[in-house]
Amino acid sequence: MVKISVKNLNIWFDSTQALKDVSLDIYANEILSIIGPANSGKTTFLRTLNRLNELERQFRMEGAVDYDGVDIHSLDTQILRKKTGMVFALPLPLPLSIFDNVAYGSRMHGIKDKKILLEIVEKALKEAYLWDEVKDRLSTSAFKLSGGQQQRLCIARTLAVGPEVILFDEPCSGLDPISTAKVEQAMILLKETYTIVLVTNNVKQAARVGTRTAFFLSGEMVEIDKTERIFTAPADDRTNDYIEGKFG
Amino acid sequence: MRNSQRSQKIAFSLLFSATLLIVVPVGLIIVLIIQKGIPAIDWQFLTDIPRKGMREGGIFPAIVGTLYLVAGAIVFSLPIGLLAAIYLSEYAKDNALNRIIKLAIVNLAGVPSVVYGLFGLAMFVVFFKFGASILSGSLTLGIMILPIIITASREALESVPYSFREVSLSLGASKWQTIRHIVLPNAIPGILTGTILGIGRAAGETAPILFTVAAFYLPKLPKSIFDQAMALPYHLYVISTQVPNVDEKIRYGTALVLLVLVLFMNLIAIVIRYQFRKRKKW
Amino acid sequence: MRKFKEFIIEKLILLCGLASIFFVALIFLFLLKEGIALFKYVGIGEFLFGKKWYPISEPPQLGILPLILGSIMVTLGAAVISIPIGIACAVYIAEVAPSKFKEALKAGIELLAAIPSVVLGFIGMVTLVPWIKQVFNIPTGLTALSGSIMLAFMAMPTIVSIAEDAFYSVPKTYKEGALALGATHWQTIYKVLIPASSSGILAAVMLGIGRVIGETMAVMMITGNAAVIPKTLMQPVRTLTATIAAEMGEAVVGSEHYFALFAVGIVLFVISFFINVVADLFLHQKKV
Numbered sequence: 032m033v034k035i036s037v038k039n040l041n042i043w044f045d046s047t048q049a050l051k052d053v054s055l056d057i058y059a060n061e062i063l064s065i066i067g068p069a070n071s072g073k074t075t076f077l078r079t080l081n082r083l084n085e086l087e088r089q090f091r092m093e094g095a096v097d098y099d100g101v102d103i104h105s106l107d108t109q110i111l112r113k114k115t116g117m118v119f120a121l122p123l124p125l126p127l128s129i130f131d132n133v134a135y136g137s138r139m140h141g142i143k144d145k146k147i148l149l150e151i152v153e154k155a156l157k158e159a160y161l162w163d164e165v166k167d168r169l170s171t172s173a174f175k176l177s178g179g180q181q182q183r184l185c186i187a188r189t190l191a192v193g194p195e196v197i198l199f200d201e202p203c204s205g206l207d208p209i210s211t212a213k214v215e216q217a218m219i220l221l222k223e224t225y226t227i228v229l230v231t232n233n234v235k236q237a238a239r240v241g242t243r244t245a246f247f248l249s250g251e252m253v254e255i256d257k258t259e260r261i262f263t264a265p266a267d268d269r270t271n272d273y274i275e276g277k278f279g
Numbered sequence: 280m281r282n283s284q285r286s287q288k289i290a291f292s293l294l295f296s297a298t299l300l301i302v303v304p305v306g307l308i309i310v311l312i313i314q315k316g317i318p319a320i321d322w323q324f325l326t327d328i329p330r331k332g333m334r335e336g337g338i339f340p341a342i343v344g345t346l347y348l349v350a351g352a353i354v355f356s357l358p359i360g361l362l363a364a365i366y367l368s369e370y371a372k373d374n375a376l377n378r379i380i381k382l383a384i385v386n387l388a389g390v391p392s393v394v395y396g397l398f399g400l401a402m403f404v405v406f407f408k409f410g411a412s413i414l415s416g417s418l419t420l421g422i423m424i425l426p427i428i429i430t431a432s433r434e435a436l437e438s439v440p441y442s443f444r445e446v447s448l449s450l451g452a453s454k455w456q457t458i459r460h461i462v463l464p465n466a467i468p469g470i471l472t473g474t475i476l477g478i479g480r481a482a483g484e485t486a487p488i489l490f491t492v493a494a495f496y497l498p499k500l501p502k503s504i505f506d507q508a509m510a511l512p513y514h515l516y517v518i519s520t521q522v523p524n525v526d527e528k529i530r531y532g533t534a535l536v537l538l539v540l541v542l543f544m545n546l547i548a549i550v551i552r553y554q555f556r557k558r559k560k561w
Numbered sequence: 562m563r564k565f566k567e568f569i570i571e572k573l574i575l576l577c578g579l580a581s582i583f584f585v586a587l588i589f590l591f592l593l594k595e596g597i598a599l600f601k602y603v604g605i606g607e608f609l610f611g612k613k614w615y616p617i618s619e620p621p622q623l624g625i626l627p628l629i630l631g632s633i634m635v636t637l638g639a640a641v642i643s644i645p646i647g648i649a650c651a652v653y654i655a656e657v658a659p660s661k662f663k664e665a666l667k668a669g670i671e672l673l674a675a676i677p678s679v680v681l682g683f684i685g686m687v688t689l690v691p692w693i694k695q696v697f698n699i700p701t702g703l704t705a706l707s708g709s710i711m712l713a714f715m716a717m718p719t720i721v722s723i724a725e726d727a728f729y730s731v732p733k734t735y736k737e738g739a740l741a742l743g744a745t746h747w748q749t750i751y752k753v754l755i756p757a758s759s760s761g762i763l764a765a766v767m768l769g770i771g772r773v774i775g776e777t778m779a780v781m782m783i784t785g786n787a788a789v790i791p792k793t794l795m796q797p798v799r800t801l802t803a804t805i806a807a808e809m810g811e812a813v814v815g816s817e818h819y820f821a822l823f824a825v826g827i828v829l830f831v832i833s834f835f836i837n838v839v840a841d842l843f844l845h846q847k848k849v
Contacts, residue, residue, distance in 0.1 A: 086444075302669040
């Protein structure tokens with residue numbers, strides 16, 4: 032089942048073109064990894080899906096992005112963003128307590144009941160494998176957590192809103208290997224319930240968790256296929272060169 | 280080489296003397312006012328009305344008048360200034376209108392204080408028929424400190440990391456919710472600092488209140504916002520230049536009270552700024 | 562419902578965003594409204610270049626040339642004193658002072674900016690004025706010179722802080738490049754740093770002058786307020802600002818005198834507008 036369908040997407044910031052004619056489908060309950068060197072347009076692509084790019088002043092876009100068959104521009108931005116949660120490259124806790132971080136989205140969507148909020152927070156923290164580590168100090172500042180914990184807190188915060196799709200933007204770039212493993216483990220389990228788009232510059236990570244993998248280069252999508260296939264028999268030489276580390 | 284070293288030495292000592300030329304008098308002025316003003320300060324001076332043609336008694340009505348004026352100015356200009364700052368930091372696009380607004384703020388800050396007085400007289404006292412009153416004076420001072428509040432609040436808002444806004448929006452919060460729950464709470468120390476500096480400025484200004492509110496001699500407290508009032512800076516002007524044979528002690532005492540009020544505001548602002556920097560979480 | 566509330570709030574924000582423009586326009590309009598009536602009685606040329614300011618004689622003579630010259634004289638005097646000292650101080654704070662000392666100096670300058678002008682006027686009256694009288698052995702110390710010194714002092718915070726910002730905005734690489742070539746610190750300052758920040762320094766000077774022209778209370782208290790065309794710095798003068806402050810209290814609303822004081826206000830507004838716009842241009846040039 033196609034969850035998000037992108038057709039002929041072109042994006043410019045000012046006069047620089049960041050994405051060139053990208054078309055791809057994202058299926059429900061898959062992990063789609065997007066790999067590619069810096070400035071290949073991966074993050075721009077991701078931020079198109081929840082319309083976060085549009086905050087930039089010089090942003091211009093052509094083409095269509097459909098969510099469940101509906102053009103995202105005909106959806107209410109807040110509802111779209113509620114359905115497509117995002118986890119950023121660096122752990123970005125808000126300057127609030129652990130509890131308030133996780134409850135933030137739900138509160139903004141009008142949930143005020145303390146008991147319901149507590150349930151939501153507990154469920155989200157459990158899903159992100161953080162509950163046991165923080166359950167006794169929910170009211171302390173989120174900045175007191177370690178980097179890996181902070182990133183899992185951010186995942187929990189995203190889950191608490193009740194998204195259908197989760198957009199990960201290089202979520203492990205600031206983390207050590209152990210924290211990375213924990214985040215990846217969480218991702219694989221989340222796939223059961225959510226659709227995941229993972230932008231990463233860590234090729235091995237894509238190989239470990241991706242159902243399918245897309246390779247981006249200079250704003251173009253070079254190819255997209257099942258992860259095993261991309262890593263064993265890519266159709267394009269450039270993909271092969273990148274995966275083997277000949278450039279990056 | 281040795282020559283250039285020597286000229287550097289000379290140049291730096293000249294620069295240092297220039298700096299002393301500014302800073303030392305500041306210190307001397309403050310020491311002088313404190314030294315000569317303290318003997319005048321007692322309970323009666325602070326709580327009594329002026330007596331015997333302002334040559335004796337206290338300055339209580341002037342203190343109260345200044346507090347009323349400052350409170351009025353803040354009530355008027357804080358909401359407008361804060362919202363204006365939010366507009367500039369969160370909504371304004373990089374276009375001509377934005378340039379014009381910024382230029383208007385710069386100009387508002389540059390208008391001579393006595394011109395504010397004229398404006399207040401023409402608009403509030405005469406046109407709106409508020410008369411010389413606390414209302415007219417507060418509104419005039421309020422407009423005068425608007426640029427201070429806008430500029431400081433804007434800086435405070437802009438210093439909140441952009442990523443916080445992105446996170447909040449990505450969770451489906453609306454733009455206003457993001458401002459209200461994330462940006463504003465984290466900008467409060469800066470906004471407070473600006474507000475307090477505005478208060479200090481409003482408390483010390485004389486020219487804008489000359490024709491809009493200030494009473495030469497009014498030995499009672501104002502009862503409503505439509506009453507005239509005495510004010511500390513104007514009172515100091517009056518007893519320094521308009522009333523002969525006022526004991527020097529009273530003049531210095533009045534100057535000291537005004538100075539302490541204004542510097543105290545600045546001190547609070549500095550403390551808040553310092554505390555904030557120390558506790559900054561990002 | 563929430564959408565509606567937010568719609569209202571966002572409109573309110575826009576409205577307040579425009580408030581500054583509105584107030585500047587309002588100030589100008591009200592000055593114009595009250596000031597323009599003067600020109601029914603007096604020609605613009607006669608007003609600006611008339612040599613006699615006798616507002617309460619019959620008929621009143623409303624020439625502001627003595628006031629303009631008074632303002633110019635005091636301002637020039639203040640500029641001559643404050644520009645070199647102010648810039649030197651900015652250089653010292655930005656480049657030479659050890660970092661702990663730097664904070665103390667900056668605090669001292671901020672302190673100066675915070676002292677109300679009426680307090681400085683009072684201090685000038687009791688210290689500077691008698692001193693001038695004694696040193697120069699003149700009949701009164703209430704002179705243009707006293708005003709110039711006091712105003713120079715009051716312009717310092719503006720000049721120092723803006724010039725200092727200008728120095729900080731010079732890219733570090735410029736300085737490092739010059740130092741690497743073997744220039745002394747001082748050579749680097751006057752050959753690289755000062756030229757590179759010249760537009761910022763110019764803006765600092767202009768805004769300092771703007772502050773001086775607009776200053777009212779201190780000037781009124783120590784310049785003697787004689788509305789005659791000044792010949793030397795050693796005589797009393799009367800500035801545009803002091804004229805308004807001193808006379809508006811007595812002027813009858815709707816009289817020629819009242820209109821004339823508003824016309825003086827227009828002159829001041831136009832001068833400050835011009836200064837601020839030009840200074841702003843200089844400050845923006847820097848960023849390109």
